[in-house]
Amino acid sequence: MNATGIGAAVRRKEDQRFVTGKGHYTDDVNRPGQCHAYFLRSPHAHARIKRIETKAAAAMPGVLAVLTGVELAADKIGNLICGWMITSKDGSQMKMAAHPAIAHGKANYVGDPVAVVVAETLAQAKDAAEKVNVDYELLPALADPAKAQSEGAPQIHEIAARNTIYQWHLGEAKAVEVAFNSAKHVTKLDFINNRLVPNAIEPRAAIGEYDSGSESLTLWNTTQNPHVARLVMSAFVGLAPEHKLRVIAPDVGGGFGSKIFIYPEEVVCLWAARKVGRPVKWVAERSEAFLTDAHGRDHVTHAEMAFDAEGKATALRVKTIANLGAYMSTFSSSVPTYLYGTLLSGQYEIPAIYCEVDAVYTNTVPVDAYRGAGRPEATFVVERLIEVGAREMGIDPADLRKKNFIKNFPHQTPVIMTYDAGDYHASLKKALEVADYGGFGKRKRESARHDKLRGIGFSTYIEACGIAPSQAVGSLGCGVGLWESAEVRVNPTGTVEVLTGCHQHGQGHETTFAQVVSERLGIPLENVSVLHGDTDKVQFGMGTYGSRSGAVGISAIVKALDKIEAKAKKVAAHMLEAAEGDIVFADGKFTVAGTDKSSAWGEVALNAYTAHKFAGQELEPGLKEGAFYDPTNFTFPAGCHICEVEVDPQTGESEIVAWTAVDDFGTVINPMIVEGQVHGGIAQGVGQALLEGAVYDKDGQLVTGSLMDYCMPRAHDLPALKVEMTRTPSPSNPLGIKGCGEAGAIAAPVAVINAITDAIGSEDLAMPATAQAVWQALQKAQDRRKAA
Amino acid sequence: MPAVALTVNGKPVTGDVDPRTLLVQFLRENLRLTGTHVGCDTSQCGACVVHVDGKAVKACTVFVWQIDGANITTIEGLADPNGPLHPMQEAFREHHGLQCGYCTPGMIMTAVDMVNRKGHDLDDPTIAISAAAPATITS
Amino acid sequence: MYAFTQHRPATVRQAASLLAKQEEAKLLAGGHTLIPTMKLRLAGPKHLVDLSKVEGLSGIEMKGRSLTIGAMTTHVEVQTSPVVRENIPALAELAGKIGDPAVRHRGTIGGSLANNDPNADYPAAALGLGATIITNKRRIPADEFFKGLFETALEPDEIVTKVQFPKVNKAAYVKFPNPASRYALVGVFVSKRSSEIRVVVTGAGANGVFRVTAFEEALKKRFGAKSLEGLTVPADGMASDIHGSAEYRAHLIGVLARRAVAAAG
The missing domain is CATH 3.30.365.10 (Aldehyde oxidase/xanthine dehydrogenase, molybdopterin binding domain)
Known part of the structure; x- marks a missing residue:
């Protein structure tokens, strides 16, 4: 070296x-002659747009154009698409509804753009937008994914009966049923994987510019993948031929998945730039970001794990409803399917797995990949079941994991993946040492002395990264090579x-x-x-x-x-x-x-x-x-995180007092940067577990629409993290690298929930485990004990 | 149109501004000092923190005419552009205190303010908690 | 933001006359509530009357057994003032818990009191210490000042100029912050001044800051956390939102009140 x-x-x-x-972000770019776009958005979750009157707005000072879905359609600007085709268990294709960049005919979520005002200044554009008169006919709204498929639920898109996009499954239902029938113990859980708002601190932004001399368009954009954005905007949206469209992603201030997708605003900035003959700039405000950035997670799940008399897991059965929001975002279909179902074996030798996923439309902002994308959800299922199973069977949770770990590689799981390399015992062993697992009992007694409940929680997670080879993902419906x-x-x-x-x-x-x-x-x-x-x-x-x-x-x-x-x-x-x-x-x-x-x-x-x-x-x-x-396989980073919490039973507040992370990322290029990625991932995972949760009311209004109501993790929410690594190089690429960006966000949420439930002695706890939620769980447990 | 005169990073600047102009807009749009960023609209994230007369202030929550005559330091003025980094800039770099860099200027200005206020009273927990308050974790 | 005209009066009299004369005029102190609200176009005053140039509105002074703080005094000045720390340390503690350092550099005591946000901290201190709010027109006892959500006894052209706090024997403020906004989800201020005991709650009441007389009575017998054991506040009349149900807020009042009494010593 x-x-x-x-x-x-x-x-x-x-x-x-x-x-x-001296960083140079999209909002730092200013083009000569640039003007500003402001999007007028639907204040209603579900409404027919009967008429839009734009004359008064167009006459306002500084206004260059007021454009609606009517002009967009007239100019034959194509719809946004979802690029991963999922096939339902009955063989039918997923039901992808039209997603125009400006709502046309009907608005389907609060924040759906209904018109754009282009003006000399942003203030003028905003002033003019107040003069746009939209005649809405309100329709009943649907916000709860669990109710999307019920009889009588509002239908959002004609193409999708009962709002069902697909009914996907993976694994062997029969084998699972047989295993459950002969199980010695079955652990069952119902839970919601909470909906998250990504909140990269740099808001999304776009500047579109048209050069009539070369008949070409240029887009400055906060994107994680400029070429993919160009391909979609050229081949599907039809803004310009691919070689006449340049996409520049300068410094980008955080993405977390939310800047992968192709959004309406960049399409409109390019289209409008050509129409007004001037560069058109748009920068999201935070409240706009809450309403329009693709959200993450949002699963409603029932899961069961079967164990034999020795505590060996014999089967896993999972049924999930995944909320994809009002339209199918760029890669949304793959998240609750191939990035979720395929990871349900965790680090364990589980002979039979069957997973069913129904994806549904609701009147909420689209949901797509967010740091971990499907894998945190899968890890939550598996690691909650193992932890609760251990408690129910009276086995130490570390021991139950050891008993079930995969020991030989390569290992073919029942859910597509072939794990090529790993050593799960090694990471658990090291984590137990670093976390001083043996001393936990003493620490718990110490906490009790000052009226605190102490708990410890594990997460022995696995993820699949790299997301390739292309031939394999192509056979699963992916529209691009990876x-x-x-x-x-x-x-x-x-x-x-x-x-x-x-x-x-x-x-x-x-x-x-x-x-x-x-x-x-x-x-x-x-x-x-x-x-x-x-x-x-x-x-x-x-x-x-x-x-x-x-x-x-x-x-x-x-x-x-x-x-x-x-x-x-x-x-x-x-x-x-x-x-x-x-x-x-x-x-x-x-x-x-x-x-x-x-x-x-x-x-x-x-x-x-x-x-x-x-x-x-x-x-x-x-x-x-x-x-x-093009890699020969996915890579499989894995590891063990151990979280220790202290709960104040009087207020319900949980404090994370210790965190151990032992990750196996294979070869590490720069340990400082890798540790930073682990830190950030854990912080986001802790955010999901303790603080963050997007709440829509029954009318489809986003209640948590700003940082005043949606809580992001801060430094004081975390202890000093102990981060260690083990190394089994990936055999699937020349340097043996596995990937580290998402591990923390995948591992952390369930470690926190396992720790708090251990502390309070009740498994009935939803995320985010706010102080109130924990206090309520304690009250319920107390009531149950009284009743018993 | 109120006229304003400020000292920004040691240089006198003047301008006639729309009364609605926030300090952050004046810095970014009039002076093209784009190191100060905007991350939220509820005065919470801390990405826009600059020093006004030596104190950390959210530049998104002050009209520029309110601080007419003030002495402003932004991230661009923390160290001589041709000299070494300010020790706080160097500390962020040395200890990998940033990733995407977007909120970093606000974090650094906040951290310098913290040292100015607390000096040798700073201990590790204070650093963690005080740093936490203005700025959320971004990556 | 909607367009407005700014005014920078030099005296309280000029400021009051601007307020009276101009339609849809608003006072601007620290601006940390008003400016974000204006940015989101949730408020659109036609005139902003900035108080930062008005003479005599800042400063902290102890006279006899009375601590006077100018309306434009910032949170950080109260937090770090040796005079406040020596005479009413609980008030300095409270100021140090508002927002974050950058907010405390701009936010003012007068602005906070006049705004009377139901989740703000200062109303708890004013009512909890039995303060007197001094305006350009009169002296208003805190007991008569707070009139509900964002409502005060202030008349349209009335300006808070000072706040007078009596020195007390014991006082403490315990805050349970809303983790997102850092405002008080519930905050309890307790004080003891000879025979007068106050237990004041912010953040929890459906109608803003209020006194818990049942707790005060119990503490009159003996000022100690034990005196409050078993006592609760009914959930009726509590605010309820995604951050805390009425039941949870009512419960927290009991917990925080006991902790505040213990902290007051």
């Missing part, structure tokens, strides 16, 4: 601009530019990707720059989500570096007048094996471009190589 290579805790290259305020691309450009002076199809919005790719290059080429870190986020500069790539950039994106860089090295060796062979096969490359030097003849990296790079030492017929000048990498 060199000082800046793989495994080094290098300080981040990108931080210089971020700590000095490989990644890279280009490595060596300059004549030997400095290097890496062009990646990934996109960073907090992950530190500019550092970690450069570390891989630095190590491989033996050049200083500062001689490597990483370019991303501009479709005019970078070759087609798939972007960043699903903890994929290390496992897939870096693998593409490694593949391109292989080609660079091979080519450079050819150049060096000519320079050193030796056979290509005799050239050895190490520590940034090309040497003729067995001699002291050598050329430095910089000399070879220069020679590749001067091309003085070889004839163009035998070797092309230049040193630039591209690669596309």
Whole structure:
């Protein structure tokens, strides 16, 4: 390992601009002649739009255009789409309703755009929007996913009877039934995986610009995947041919999944820019973000686990209703299916699993992938059942886990996945040591002395990252390939530019990707720059989500570096007048094996471009190589998190007093950055467990519509986290990387709930486990005890 | 149109502004000091914190004319652009105190204010709790 | 935000006359409630009368057994004032629990009292200490000042200029913050001044800040947390929202009151 290579805790290259305020985010971009868009949104969850009167608004000062769904349709701007086709158990295809960028005919959630005002200033656009008169006919609203399929529920889209998008299943129902019939013990749970509002602190933003000279469009956008955005807006929405549309994602202030998707606002900014002949800018306000960013989770689940007399899990049965909101967002269909059902085996050898998922429409903002996407929900199911099962059977929860762990790899689960490598005992063992599990009883007694209830909760989670190979995801209905691309450009002076199809919005790719290059080429870190986020500069790539950039994106860089090295060796062979096969490359030097003849990296790079030492017929000048990498399997990060809480029984407040995380991410490029990802993930998971929960009232109004009512985690909600790692490299990519971005958010919620339920001695506790919720659970348990 | 005159990062600036102009808008739009960001509309997230006469203030919740004559420091003025980083900037970098960087300027300005107020009284829990109050976790 | 005209009077008299003269005029103190409300277009005053240039509205002074705080004094000034810390430490503690440091640098005691947000902290202190709110027109005892949700005894052209707190023997404030907004989900202020005992609740009442006379009576017998054991406040009349049911708020009042009494010593 060199000082800046793989495994080094290098300080981040990108931080210089971020700590000095020189980051360049979409809202920091201002285009000459730019005007501003303001979206008038439906205040009703479900309403027919009978008429929209825009004349008065159009006459207001500074107004350039007032546009509605009528103009959008007239201009033949296509609908937004969901790109993963799910097939129901009866063989029918999912029911994807039309999703126009501006509601046309009917508004289907509070926040659905019904008109856009483009004006010289934002204040003028807002003033004019108040003069737009929309004649609504109110329709009964549906907000509760559990009621979506009931008889008499309001029907949201004609295409979807009983609001049902699909009825999907996975696994063997028969085998599961047989196993349940002979079970010694069955643990049953009903729960809701709470709906979350992503809340990246940078709100979404877009600037559309039209150049009539080249008949091309440019979009600055807060997106995690500029090429995917361009593809959808070109091929499906039809804004411009792909080569006439440039998408730039500059610095992006957090994504968490919510910036993967293609939203109405960017479509409208591009469309409006062409109509008014001026750049059109839109920046979401926080309250607008609450109403319009795709939310996460929102599952209603019944789950049962069967155990034999020894406590071995014999079967798992899960029935989930997944709320996808008013329209199908870009990847929403895959989240409660292939990113959820396929992870239900957890870290355990469960012979039979059967999972049914009904996805439904409701009059709420669309729901899509949010940090973890399906995997936190799966982990919650499995880890709650194991924990509660252990308590019911009187087995130590750590022991029950050990008894059921998968020990041999590769392991084929009953739900598609083949786990390629892992060591679940190792991470549990280390976590038990770090958390001083043996000392818990003493700590619990100590807490009791000052009137606190102490509890401990485990989460031995697994996730599938990388989300590839493309052939496999294609066979499951995915509309795109999930490989990644890279280009490595060596300059004549030997400095290097890496062009990646990934996109960073907090992950530190500019550092970690450069570390891989630095190590491989033996050049200083500062001689490597990483370019991303501009479709005019970078070759087609798939972007960043699903903890994929290390496992897939870096693998593409490694593949391109292989080609660079091979080519450079050819150049060096000519320079050193030796056979290509005799050239050895190490520590940034090309040497003729067995001699002291050598050329430095910089000399070879220069020679590749001067091309003085070889004839163009035998070797092309230049040193630039591209690669596309498609993994052979998903990667399977896994680990053990242990949460310890103290509950104040008088107020119901829970304080997390200790947290241990032992994760197996395979090869780690930069441990400092990985630890940071774990910290952030845990914070978000704790947010889901204790604080966050989107609440819609029965009329479909979002009650938690601002940070005044929707609680995000703050530093004081967390203790100092103990983060450790174990390492079993992934066999599915060249460096053995597994991915770390989502692990914390996947592992954490259930660890917290397992800890609090342990403390209060009642399993009846929903997320978020606010002080009130815990107090109510305690009251109920007390009432039950009194009644008994 | 009220006229305002301020000192921003040591330089005198003037302008005629719409009374609705918030300090953060004046900084970002008039002065093109885009390091100060807007993260919410309820005065909670802390991404827009700057120093007004040496005190941490949410630039999204002050009209620029309210602080006419004041001395403003933004993230861009914390250290000499051609010199070393301010120790707090360096500490954030050294201890990986940021990811996407969006709220980082607000966090750094808040942290500097905390040190200014508490100095050597700071201990670890105070740092955690005080830092927590203005700024939510972003990534 | 809707357009408005700003005014920066130099005296209380000028400010009052602007308030009286201009239609839809609002006073601007720290602005930390008003400005966000204006940004969201939930308020649209035509005129803003800024008090920051008005002379004599700031400052903290102890005279005899009475602590006087100017209306434009910021939360951080109260929080860190040695005079307040020495004479009514509970008041400094309370000020230090409002919002966050940046909010405390701008927010003012007069603004908070005049706004009378049912979840704000200062109304609990004013009522809990039996303060007197001094305006440009008169002196209003706290018992007569708070009139319900965002309602006070202030007349349209009346301006809070000072608040006078009597020094007490014992006082404490215990706050259970709404984790999202950091306002009080429930806050209980207790004080003891010779024979007068006050137990005041903010955040919980459906009609704003209020005194719990049953608790006060119990404490008159003996000022100790034990005196409150078994006593509860009926859920009737409590606010109820997604953050706390009426039952939960009523329950918290009991818990926090006992803790406040214990803290007051």
